[in-house]
Amino acid sequence: MSLIGEERKDYILNQLNLEGKVKTNDLVDNLNVSSETIRRYLEELEEENKLKRVYGGAVKINLSRDEPSHLKREVLHADEKRKIGRAAATLVEDNDVIFIDDGTTTLHMIDYLLNKKNITVLTISIPALYLLIDYKNKELYSGDIYLLGGKVNSMHSRVTGTLAEKMVENFYADKAFLSVDGLMVEKGITGFDEEKGQLTRQFIKNAKQSIVLSDQSKFGLVQFYKIADLKEIDIIVSDAAAPKEWEDYLVKKDVTWIAAQ
Structure with missing residues (x-):
């Protein structure tokens, strides 16, 4: 494979997105x-804060094993999240x-629901609740709003726990719009928090x-709690096209991928 240096580094980063790690020996062969030369590329990419070198290769950089607070998450990849929302x-659809x-990311959806008719929203997100209430009081949103009650997590501004899970069990929805902290073909969708992950799994179970x-x-990231396999998901909406190496799997499992513009 004859590639110039920058294209080779792009290849390395693409493999990290797919697998979460790369091995020096595999990169030498491929x-x-x-x-x-591979070690030099890995050193340069590490200096650019794009990966972390480990013995025998490199892993995708994951600055924290803990979930950032809601306020910190608001400023991360804000433009991309707006497009996705x-x-x-x-x-x-109406009704x-x-x-x-x-x-x-899911919070950004709400601004674009105002022209929909008779939408019912069920959420565990307190910022989503406040935004919907504000729009409803301004007569910009006319649908029903349900906050799925339970233990309040103040750092992440959401409701979780067994009470919230039991409440979710009582509702069925047409669609569930889900947030995740990691996405890989083999590992599925994953999250930082087990309680929140269980609620997300219940959303999947109770939605068409x-x-x-x-x-x-x-x-290419894998977090603490496995929420579901990709085959359990109907649609993925992202700011980028699906990695080419994932395409066959997505087609086989009937998962639609939408690249937001």
Whole structure:
């Protein structure tokens, strides 16, 4: 494979998005260069804060094993999240009942629901609740709003726990719009928090369609709690096209991928 240096580094980053890690020996074989050249590329990418070198290769950089607070998440990849939220909102039809998961990406959907008629929203997100209430008081949103009650997590501005799970069990929705912290073909969708992950799993169970909203920074990451396999998801909405190596799997499992514009 004859590629210039920057294209080779792009290949390395693409493999990290797919697998979450790369091995020096595999890169030597696939790129047909020396191990010294690969080590130099990995050093340069680490200096650019795009990966973390480990013995025998590198892993995708994951700055924290803990979930950032809601306020911190609001400023991360904000433009990408806005595009994803707008694209996801186009999937909502008049008279739909929808679950809106906690997350700053799903929150961006709400601004684009105002022209929909008779929408019922069920959510665990307190910022989503406030936004919907504000729009309803301004007569910009006319549908029903349900906050799925339980233990309040103040750092992440959401409701979780067994009470919330039991409440979710009592509702069925047309569509569930889900937020995730990691996305890989083999590992599925994953999250930082087990309690929140269990609620997301219940959304999937009780919805006719499950729709994941994820920017490309989540590709190749695996977090603490496995929420579901990708085959359990109907649609993925992202700011980027699906990695080419995922396409056959997505087609085989009938998962639709939407790249937001």
